[in-house]
Amino acid sequence: MQEPATGDTSTALPSSGPAQASLDAGSYYARRCITEDSNWSLVTVPHLTELCLQHIVHNFEKNPILNHLLPEHQRKVLDRLPTGLPLAVTANLVSDEEYWKRCCIERWQVCDVSNYGDSWKRMFFERHLENILKCFTPNTTDPNQVLQLIPLCKSYVRKLEMDQFLPPVQVYQKEERDDLSDTGNDADFGEVFVQHYDLKDLITALPHLEELHLVYGVKDCGMNFEWYLFNFTNQDCCNLAAAVKMCHSLKVFKLTQSNVDDEKTKLLARNLLDHPSLVELNLSHNLIGDKGAQALGKLISHSRLETLNLCNNQICDLGAQALAHALAEKSTLISLNLRLNCIEDKGGEAIGHALLTNRTLKSIHLGSNNLSEPTTMLFSQVLARNTILSSINFSCNHLGLNGGKQLLEGLAKNKTLTELDLRHTEVDLEADYLIDQIVWANREAVRLRHRLAKLL
Template identity: 35%
Template structure:
């Protein structure tokens, strides 16, 4: 009589995979991930097992702990996407880690209350975030913190792009004008901070209700700065006095290559101040003065100065109330200048005679890539002739 085989009854509440003991290395991976706060290290784990640990790590681990240790982009991608629905990677150096640190810091600054929150904690955040923060885009700063803290070289040593917009979103019936725009005290602290920073290259202060007094204060700081090459002051309230202060920055020592003054309150005297600066400036590549009531005389002065300027490649005088005398200067510029590649003179009042001047001048110019005179009353025939002449240069 044979021995019956042993039968093992499997309880109904157990799944089959629960009967097997996981491999020791898988158990180790789980333990390492669960205790990463106590021992933030991967030791001598190989690449495969290190990746398994990263996949199991909590997304709530302290940044100060994981920042220096975890380089794996997959972790920072998970952490970013769990927090923000809109993650534009290209705006953050195509790095998920950089994106996380930059958006986290910007959000912290936007919500920071200097009265009720600890400034030392903010300084700690700035310091340990520094290696991965290159761009800061703050869209709604409600507080008026000391910008010298933010731009201190000992805290943010890699910052090269900064956009500041003071205000609040979705205020509804709680709207107060005092909630929006930079105050003079902000401009004072920014000016002092700009004297220190050596890495900041792009500074965007658009839409901050900056007037002449405020921009003069900011200009005093930029005058002592040798790193800012891109300055955007568009959509503010800068008039002629403020522009004169900015024009003084365009001397022979200037490092500015991009200046955007679109949509301000610049008139003829401001235009003349810019023109005087252009005569000696050797650094500026792009100048945008569109949507300012500079007038015919102011525009003519700028165009005449640009004719002799050898560095400028892009000039925007769209909707600046340019007229007949500006058109004649524009014709000379097209004939004589060899550095300008793009000119926007649209939405002015040149008339059909002006259209003929531009069209004839283009026949002798071989370097201009685009010139826009649409909606300047030059006539449909001249618009078409200018367009076809430029197109023919790039037809192979």
């Protein structure tokens, strides 16, 4: 058998057995490893640390060992955690703001974190709890949906805003009538009202709750409109009053557009007397009359209230006189809003008399109260003597030409009033212009003092 030439390996065939060992020393054989993936490289093999982190992320719900990791590894795990993990796992374990930011953005289209103290975690838990409460239907929804969430969110919830509060689903029979009126109420049909969800257990379990905004009504009910959907019952009022009384951390309480009448106002006022922290009360757009205003006058004298909003109610001169008496006697009130009531000149004069001695009120809104010249005559004295009041709104009243001149005379030596709204008050244009010049000068002087104070 003829041997291949020395150094020529292109046609050489490998031998097997003992013949392989007897090859000539000059013969050269090449050997290479051929892989299935031509792009395979040792560089692409994940590090063991990376594989471990992937495993932790995939099994986080069963084994959340976040606190046992190094800081740089915690960061990698948090960046990969899915936002759909149960809150029972993440609520008290994950404090990273970037994670909660992803949770918020993926769930809601509009996310303004500045309304939540710049905390994404607070935003998530407040809005999540609000969504549950807005959709809660008594006798239908399982109460455990709320109760089970309390231990998870109680450390982060400081404000609750509910622009709807659903009543129970009512099953009733309407009496047969030949003529049905669209303005009738459900009581005409023998409906038995059942109260809304009792907030007592929830509110008292939130130690940091500072603001509560409620509307007892339904949004977007469409063709399913019924009057009972907007009924704030006496039992609802009793439950709410007891809950607010026990919430000692509450600073702001708003109950608007809920058909709160005099009796319910008196009940709320009794429970808010001597509240340790409440500073703002908003009962606007309700049905409060003179008796309710009298109860609120007593509340002003026995509380730490600084802001009271009674806009768009049914308060007349007797109610205004009761509020004025409280302002003159003992009050910490800084802002009072009586817009869209009907206190008329008797009520306006009573408030004017109170402001001659009051030393706390800085802002008062008396717009749309059917006021005229007698009120401005007294407020002319207020402007000349009161050095605390900085804002007055008389818009949409009938002050007339003489009313404007009286206010101008009172402002001659006033240095503290920085806002005076006289829109739609029938005031003379020249008087309006001169008043505006005085108020503008006062405002600029205040700004200058603030700038100098900062420099010093």
